[in-house]
Amino acid sequence: QSALTQPPSASGSPGQSVTISCTGTSSDVGIYNFVSWYQQHPGKAPKLIIYEVSKRPSGVPDRFSGSKSGNAASLTVSGLQAEDEADYYCSSYAGSNNLVFGGGTKLTVL
């Protein structure tokens, strides 16, 4: 069982917006602003798309945005495109020099 909870699946039609949640506790997501999101296509390495809750690395489209409220973080993908279909993982600092991941969400573009 993963430390952070994500829905197993999410879906949306092209052009729509989809939000993926990542629920932690007051010991990780709730207390630290060190939440990251990764996109992983089948057979490929994960790619960083959001770090420190809402920052985007260079080259990541602004269609991807992150936020946090209480013990939960969220990733929103706006203007869905076919290439956004992938697995998405959140991670958070959990104190005591520990990083934890969510179980992943499979995003399907209908």
Added chain:
Amino acid sequence: QVQLQESGPGLVKPSETLSLTCTVSGGSVSSGSYYWSWIRQPPGKGLEWIGYIYHTGSTNYNPSLKSRVTISGDTSKNQFSLKLTSVTAADTAVYYCARGDWNHCDYWGQGTLVTVSS
């Protein structure tokens, strides 16, 4: 642009030690304020952070694996390595090496599958 490449045996016997090396090009493991990490992913499952080595040589490990893990660096070869002792079938996974900050990784290797089986 920094590139990372994992290498090592694809098959390890139970109770033995898993050893992997990550070779870095386009950047130096001994300079810059970067953390060099290992992350693994069991087949069909999610990601698990294993640990990292800082460019100064200091290390930090996942508490659940700490008793079995060692991450070390070889600046002469621009590599860093992972050793995981007393492996079981539960350690079967794709192992990734990556570079980044202490709380996220922005460059990843392609990953290497390690199967634990007799």
